Amino acid sequence: MGHQLPSLLADSDITLRIEQKQHSVNKLVTSIPNSQWIPAYHTLIERNISRTIQSDLKPFIRPIIRFEPSEMMVNDFKIGSTIGSGQFGKVFKALDKSDPKRKHIVALKRINKLKPKYSMNQLMRQIAYWKQFNIETDDLDVDLITRTMNVDRCRWEIYLMKRMTYDNKGNSHIVKFIQCLDSLNSKDIWIVTEWCNLGELQWKRPNTESTLNQWQQILNDKNISVMEFAIKALDDLSKGLQFLNEAGCIHRDIKPSNILVDGNQKKLKISDFGCGLLIPESLPFKYDPSNEIKLKQLDIINKCFEKELNKIIGTPAFVPPELCKFTSDGSTEDECSKHKSLVKDGFKLDVWSLGVTLHCIIFNKLPFSGENEFDTYHLINSQTLTLDKKDDTWLSKLVVTKMLEKNPDIRVSIKDIRNLIHKNKLKKSPSMNKIGGNAKKSLKKFWKKISSSKSTEKLSLKETKPIDDPNLTAISSNTSFSSGLDVSDEPINITDFIDSLTTNLPVSSDEGGDVSNRALTSQENGTKTRRSSSSSSSSSSQSTPSLGVPTPIKNMIKIKASPEKSNNDNRQDATETDLLTDKNLPNHPTIKMKPSKNIINFKNYIQDDKDVESSDTIDQIKDYLNYKGDFT
Numbered sequence: 145m146g147h148q149l150p151s152l153l154a155d156s157d158i159t160l161r162i163e164q165k166q167h168s169v170n171k172l173v174t175s176i177p178n179s180q181w182i183p184a185y186h187t188l189i190e191r192n193i194s195r196t197i198q199s200d201l202k203p204f205i206r207p208i209i210r211f212e213p214s215e216m217m218v219n220d221f222k223i224g225s226t227i228g229s230g231q232f233g234k235v236f237k238a239l240d241k242s243d244p245k246r247k248h249i250v251a252l253k254r255i256n257k258l259k260p261k262y263s264m265n266q267l268m269r270q271i272a273y274w275k276q277f278n279i280e281t282d283d284l285d286v287d288l289i290t291r292t293m294n295v296d297r298c299r300w301e302i303y304l305m306k307r308m309t310y311d312n313k314g315n316s317h318i319v320k321f322i323q324c325l326d327s328l329n330s331k332d333i334w335i336v337t338e339w340c341n342l343g344e345l346q347w348k349r350p351n352t353e354s355t356l357n358q359w360q361q362i363l364n365d366k367n368i369s370v371m372e373f374a375i376k377a378l379d380d381l382s383k384g385l386q387f388l389n390e391a392g393c394i395h396r397d398i399k400p401s402n403i404l405v406d407g408n409q410k411k412l413k414i415s416d417f418g419c420g421l422l423i424p425e426s427l428p429f430k431y432d433p434s435n436e437i438k439l440k441q442l443d444i445i446n447k448c449f450e451k452e453l454n455k456i457i458g459t460p461a462f463v464p465p466e467l468c469k470f471t472s473d474g475s476t477e478d479e480c481s482k483h484k485s486l487v488k489d490g491f492k493l494d495v496w497s498l499g500v501t502l503h504c505i506i507f508n509k510l511p512f513s514g515e516n517e518f519d520t521y522h523l524i525n526s527q528t529l530t531l532d533k534k535d536d537t538w539l540s541k542l543v544v545t546k547m548l549e550k551n552p553d554i555r556v557s558i559k560d561i562r563n564l565i566h567k568n569k570l571k572k573s574p575s576m577n578k579i580g581g582n583a584k585k586s587l588k589k590f591w592k593k594i595s596s597s598k599s600t601e602k603l604s605l606k607e608t609k610p611i612d613d614p615n616l617t618a619i620s621s622n623t624s625f626s627s628g629l630d631v632s633d634e635p636i637n638i639t640d641f642i643d644s645l646t647t648n649l650p651v652s653s654d655e656g657g658d659v660s661n662r663a664l665t666s667q668e669n670g671t672k673t674r675r676s677s678s679s680s681s682s683s684s685s686q687s688t689p690s691l692g693v694p695t696p697i698k699n700m701i702k703i704k705a706s707p708e709k710s711n712n713d714n715r716q717d718a719t720e721t722d723l724l725t726d727k728n729l730p731n732h733p734t735i736k737m738k739p740s741k742n743i744i745n746f747k748n749y750i751q752d753d754k755d756v757e758s759s760d761t762i763d764q765i766k767d768y769l770n771y772k773g774d775f776t
């Protein structure tokens with residue numbers, strides 16, 4: 145039986161089937177079968193405004209009318225060298241040939257609709273969710289389900305990029321989205337963005353005082369100091385984050401590999417909205433306060449948002465303490481019990497991650513780095529950072545004591561940081577030594593103000609009562625687009641963990657298999673399956689003993705991989721071949737962040753050279769699970 149394949153502009157069979165069963169008016173309310181059950185925030189978005197999102201995206205999505213791999217052409221783009229790869233796709237440099245007079249280079253990200261694969265457990269849960277709408281699911285196969293889940297995830301990321309590029313004229317510190325290429329039968333989605341010629345932000349260097357070539361190019365000076373570059377980074381990135389704040393967007397994955405450096409515009413820019421979240425007020429829902437149903441819907445949306453905000457999303461070393469404490473009853477004596485309230489201000493999450501990024505730049509090391517992820521989370525919560533006398537500069541102080549403040553209520557806000565920069569015109573006198581008497585006075589006042597004040601920014605969900613679920617603070621999941629099932633609601637299943645303990649996902653099916661793929665196909669015997677959720681669920685629960693407790697292992701399901709290599713090419717006057725190849729590679733190693741799912745030993749997280757394959761055994765996994773007595 146032929147299925148309607150999902151694409152960015154077309155709903156899948158499954159969505160259409162659900163639509164037929166639903167009455168359009170009260171979708172939000174009726175889409176929650178059980179009032180005790182809180183659906184995933186993105187499920188609500190998908191279920192209720194996917195059409196709005198699709199029509200908003202329509203002008204930016206071009207059908208693929210030409211795809212010639214032998215000539216490396218897709219539509220008008222000539223594909224060049226690989227400039228990076230991430231969890232979901234490979235990124236290429238490409239020449240836009242639509243205007244023959246202009247040599248316009250762009251970045252082209254290819255996302256395979258069938259990657260990543262999901263564990264059987266995740267697929268079963270997805271089917272179980274769909275089943276709740278009484279739709280026929282027996283004829284669905286693994287590929288169709290995977291495609292549907294991936295296209296939904298992708299649509300959201302593209303929607304955010306589009307909004308951050310075009311809402312309020314965008315901001316020059318956010319990587320610009322240009323267009324997207326997709327067709328019903330295409331196995332890939334291609335995302336076109338502006339190209340940042342100096343690649344991702346680099347920070348690791350042989351000694352702390354030295355500066356990198358990339359930094360010197362940005363400041364146009366070979367003799368810059370680390371602090372000068374750090375101030376430039378703070379200035380640019382806080383501008384980007386301020387814009388996101390105003391647009392109601394929380395990035396949730398600020399880290400060096402998601403910061404791109406544009407040597408032509410001399411700017412650092414924020415990229416990768418795969419973990420991004422819009423606050424309810426910024427969603428294209430229409431509220432009517434006089435309408436009771438709408439009010440109920442608003443309440444549901446707020447609850448779901450709050451729940452989403454409390455998931456551990458991002459990359460372990462950059463995750464803020466309010467997300468990764470594992471004490472549910474506050475009984476431990478360590479630091480983490482002190483701040484056990486739920487996340488209220490999502491924007492403070494990004495401030496923390498920016499603080500970690502600046503710490504890397506200034507001190508040439510991660511502030512919190514444990515033996516494994518769990519240990520890292522523990523350090524994030526318990527370790528107090530101290531400043532050496534020699535490091536006691538205003539910027540180090542800002543980063544260590546204000547941005548990396550564990551209590552989010554008193555952590556400095558982006559608005560405060562912008563005020564500080566604005567008042568003191570730090571941009572114009574980037575070196576701390578060059579700050580004059582007035583600036584010093586203002587800084588003193590500033591410290592006083594932010595240490596005495598609580599959070600100055602109004603939170604979007606101030607009125608919403610926290611959901612009284614201790615598990616919410618202790619567990620994590622990857623963002624579950626349209627699955628409707630929040631994996632954090634469920635005990636971790638060992639299958640989830642094993643499936644997620646895989647090597648980096650290859651970006652396209654033609655690039656070889658991966659372990660998660662093998663895990664799936666070994667269960668599926670290499671063929672597409674057709675199962676009903678009931679039979680599958682029971683077989684799944686028999687073969688995969690549940691640990692029965694929420695554990696932070698879920699963090700490992702979120703995979704964040706850094707690119708293989710960033711390549712540079714600055715030359716606008718070069719030939720087409722020159723433009724699309726990489727002759728100006730940076731002469732220093734790129735720091736790689738291993739995907740979190742692949743890590744048992746956190747020390748492997750940072751590598752200066754080749755990938756280290758994880759050789760974790762089941763015994764090691766068990767050791768890992770036993771790491772904290774609380775979870776056994």
Ligand SMILES: Nc1ncnc2c1ncn2[C@@H]1O[C@H](COP(=O)(O)OP(=O)(O)OP(=O)(O)O)[C@@H](O)[C@H]1O
Pocket residue numbers: 227228229230231232233235251253319337338339340341343344401402404415416418703704705706707709710
């Ligand atoms: N516009 C661009 N200009 C230059 N390099 C880019 C651009 N976009 C991406 N890259 C490179 O490709 C890498 C991966 O890109 P991206 O972060 O979009 O992929 P991803 O799959 O979302 O990664 P992640 O694993 O972080 O989720 C970046 O870290 C960067 O090195």
